[in-house]
Amino acid sequence: MNTDKNLLEMHSIIKRFGKVTALSGVSLTVKQGEVHALVGENGAGKSTLMNVLSGIYPYGSYEGDIIFDGETCKFKTIKDSEKKGIVIIHQELALVPYLSIAENMFLGNERTNSRCHAIMDWPRTFQRCKELLEVVGLHEDPRTLIKDIGVGKQQLVEIAKAISKNVRLLILDEPTASLNETDSKNLLDLIARFRDQGMTSIIISHKLNEVSYISNSITVIRDGATIETLDNSNHDVSEDRIISGMVGRELTDRFPKREHNCVRDEILFETRNWTVHNPLNPERKDNDGISIKIRRGEVVGMSGLMGAGRTEFAKSVFGRSYGIKISGQVFLKGKEVKLHSVTDCIKNKLAYVTEDRKGDGLVLMNSITHNTTLANLQAVSSHGILNKDKEVLEAKKLRDELNTKCSSVEQPVGNLSGGNQQKVLLAKWLFAQPDVLILDEPTRGIDVGAKYEIYCLINKLVEQGKAVLMISSELPEILGMCDRIYVINEGRVVAEMPREQASQESIMGAILRSSGKKDTANRQE
Secondary structure, eight states: OOOSOEEEEEEEEEEEETTEEEEEEEEEEEETTOEEEEEOOTTSSHHHHHHHHTTSSOTTSEEEEEEETTEEEOOSSHHHHHHTTEEEEOSSOOOOTTSBHHHHHTTTSOOBOSSOTTSBOHHHHHHHHHHHHHHTTOOOOTTSBGGGSOHHHHHHHHHHHHHTTTOSEEEEESTTTTOOHHHHHHHHHHHHHHHHTTOEEEEEOSOHHHHHHHOSEEEEEETTEEEEEEEOTTSOOOHHHHHHHHHSSOOOOSSOOOSSOOOOSOEEEEEEEEEEEOSSSTTSEEEEEEEEEEETTOEEEEEOOTTSSHHHHHHHHTTTOSOEEEEEEEEETTEEEOOOSHHHHHHTTEEEEOSOIIIIIOOTTSBHHHHHHGGGGGGGEETTEEOHHHHHHHHHHHHHHHTOOOSOTTSBGGGSOHHHHHHHHHHHHHHTOOSEEEEESTTTTOOHHHHHHHHHHHHHHHHTTOEEEEEOSOHHHHHHHOSEEEEEETTEEEEEEEGGGOOHHHHHHHHHHHTTHHHHHHHHO
């Protein structure tokens, strides 16, 4: 239902944060009934532009004009934009875990009793929630708590919540960043269905294959300025063409090749029969007898669908940060170690780069310097007294090594783009001088240029003789970076394959062949 009518026009938007200019005259035109992709490197200004549009940055804090459906708009709050039918869904979902789906869906927009607005009309709330869940294809009881459904379903709740506000322009910021390929495809198809029904969407994504698949138009932003808008009405704009606009150059190889094959016979990290029970349901095993090995100088991948048990494995190994009734053995350099705390892991040169950099990895209100040295304070201390000058010096070294873009190392981490936050998280664990690194979704939500830099860093680490376990939901990343791959499904290792034998088809085939086997075995017993 694409038309030539412009639903949204943003003209010469300028947004400054102190002395830093985040947007320097960005213009954007979105047609009625299209999916318009907004792409660019981390820090390019994509989210800032959408925050201006949605009223998060109010009128008066920026320069330029917003024209929506032919009317000049001056949004002072997010409520003002929602009244016009502009709804934004952020990458970090705004849902309350211990409230129900229905309560979350109408939070701030409650269905109240017609006689007394202080009293909730629960029958009407649950009925309307059920209707909206059917629209997005989510078959869940409206009374179900958010914490009890997966991330993919939570994303659908957010979309249903947006629909409840009579959305005309839906803005999705990295909607598939936390989803596996199946859930991502289902979500994109849902957006396409809404487009066919007349809804307009703006999607921000670093997954360029999804951008090519779903969008009708693609606007590239670089360094706070509009570079170009590409017509993708025939879905024929290549990923390489998008990348050249984003980074200003051709990127011939997404995955840097290693100059030397550094794989040796020495096993640096090993688990045997690692079993972890779910803390909320002690009878359920999140990991069931996982045994893996990683040699010195080797990148080993761990692939699997959402909920397969990959992160649960990493966190439980790393100081028992997850799970109960944990059993099994961990070996480092051939010696069994007892890792009962994060401190034990750091002492034994084991690092874990979490998939949740904002929630578990970084102290966002603190500086780059503080975050960089946090896991190894003794290296910048003497007799329990912190040497601030040395701390700053070490932070600057790692900033330069990782090419972290910041005003200074005293800048709060929360003010950095996602890609630069990820670099600070990596710097934190590099400063701890580990021999083994577990990288959990190390490039989630960051642009192709920053990904390439992180891939180069991983190659450098293994060339130095370290061992890396890479957990990733992106199969091209696993195939492009790893020497061997373990496939995990339903908490178990279901396949192990060298890079030469691995493909997206072989990995998904191993998962599909193994699905349900555990239930069948239990029934036979």
